[in-house]
Amino acid sequence: MKLTIFAATGGIGRQILDQAVGAGHDVTAVVRNPDKVSGPIRIVTADLASADPAALQSAIGGADAVLSGLGARSKSEAGVAWQGTRAMVQAMRATDVRRIVVVSAAPIGTVPSPGIPNPPKHDPGDGFLMRQVFGRLVKAALRDHYADLARMEDILRESTLDWTVIRPPKLTDKSLTGTYRTAYEQNVRGGWSVSRADVAHCMLDVLERPETVGRAIGIAG
Template sequence: MKLTVVAASGGTGRHILTQAIAAGHDVTAVVRTPRKLDGTAARIVAADLSHPDPATLQEAIAGADAVLSALGATTASEEGVAERGTRAVIEAMRATGVRRLIVLSAAPVGTVPSPQRPTPPKHDPGDGFFMRHLGAPFARTKFRAHYADLARMEDAVRASGLDWSISRPPMFTDKPLTAHYREAMGRNIRGGFSIPRADVAHHMLAMLNRPETVGQTVGVAS
């Protein structure tokens, strides 16, 4: 399969890239700093998704079977990059006729207001007592701007008209790949407090061959 991986040098993006190459996919990696992927067996396209260039993204996406994006802010100065960059990716996909899009979000985002969901549920239906009353409120307060950006990004994805899936994991760890995790359509995972980045990448790649995940937000956790 021919894949384009957006934000391929980040924490989760690098796992997506590495696993996709190991699985024999033909991969194009979209990164801001190409030298971070020196020696990688992938076609590399330099692009700053905080100021997207349509022609560059169309070049990176044209001919792909799917796009997988791990785009998200890692510093306060990058806030808004998930929405801006993903909107640019969507436009490039429309321009080039590529349909399948899988994006990385976060478990608390389902309860974060956005322009298209101004009154979201107060609690995610998959959250237990601890997450409802302690974990999720703490995370939303600490990462308020980041989650607001992801919520707007999700709005753009849902309105895209593409064959999309949204991955919503909880807290990341850097533990090794296990390939053993739980998932739920349209809700978080009860008691799912964390997951290795490598497992999130594995799950996003697995969704490529699962048509029942199209048009779904998917909770995933260890």
């Protein structure tokens, strides 16, 4: 497949890139710093905080699918996920590319957004401790990050594109296993963590699975 990968130097983006190249895909990597990436790929330099539409259209045009590991790395970057995804969607519409898979986060199904101002109070996949203790602490600590991701998901739902959202819990740097669990429209019961490598594997795996289009998928090890 011909794939365009955004945030290809980040934790998940790098895993997507390496696995996609290893699988023999034709890859275009969109990055802010081209010095951080190399290999048998096409590199497009773009800052999604202020992206040039022509550069994004050049990166996406002709692709079979777009994959994004975009997310804020600090509180000051909150907003980059929804703004960058909006720019991707606009470029995809301009180039007639429809398939996009992005990474979000496990709590987002219960985070208010402009598109879903009154989400469920609890995720059906979460157990007692996650609902009553850990979930509250995590959402308080990462409020701005999660608001950004919730708005990003709004952008996709409104786009009419063939999108899939992957929602992992705590991310680790463990090796690829390929034996992770998934659940549609909810978190994985008892799923506390998952490796970035397995998230990337899942994102590539769902590309040609039509039943995943328009769905949010929980993932855990």
